[in-house]
Amino acid sequence: MDDRYLSVASALFAVVVAASLVGAPLAMADWGEQAEFSVEPVQRSERDDEVPVLRYEELPFDARDAVRRAVESPDGHHVVYGWEDAPDRFFYSDYAAPGNGRYVVVYEGRYYRLETYAGGGFPFVYWLYELPFVAYGLILASVAVRTYDGERSPRTAAVLALLGVAFHLLGPEFDFPLIPPGAFVGFGTAVTVGLAVKLLWDAAYTNYPIP
Structure with missing residues (x-):
């Protein structure tokens, strides 16, 4: 399969997932209900x-x-x-x-x-809980742009997008089927921080620019 096609397909997939996570206050609105x-x-x-x-x-x-x-x-x-x-x-x-x-x-x-x-409770409380997933969505969107430009591996974008899908599957949309809400927030925070650190490391010690 053509490398350019893979880059475009992975980037588009990542953008869609990123948009759903940036919109977590809407996508995860069930959390407060x-x-x-x-x-x-x-x-x-x-x-x-x-x-x-x-x-x-x-x-x-x-x-x-x-x-x-x-x-x-x-x-x-x-x-x-x-x-x-x-x-x-x-x-x-x-x-x-x-x-x-x-x-x-x-x-x-x-x-x-x-x-x-x-x-449930006040909506802004749940917005705070959703911040790690919004941040992940923003980072994922920037990775998607770099992938589309050929500066990131299509595989990386696809894997990160699949992880974003996992956030939805583990979250309030499906009543936290595997881990409780507190652990879900901790998991999202750890993954987002880890991804940010990895991208900064790449920028400092490899040829990848910060996305």
């Missing part, structure tokens, strides 16, 4: 008569999934990021009442007290 689920095992005799009893198998799929994840988690807690993904069977607010944020669920023959509530 949290539907939280908390469960605690209870005896049948301990439940409040005013609290409705829900049977797990009768719930919609998204509600079953959230309840199951909360029951199976070590701390009895699960978060769904993004209001569009929050099961609409439940109520989410700072205020809980029987049937509105407070339920009893029968799951595999056991009774669980379930509380659902709204989490």
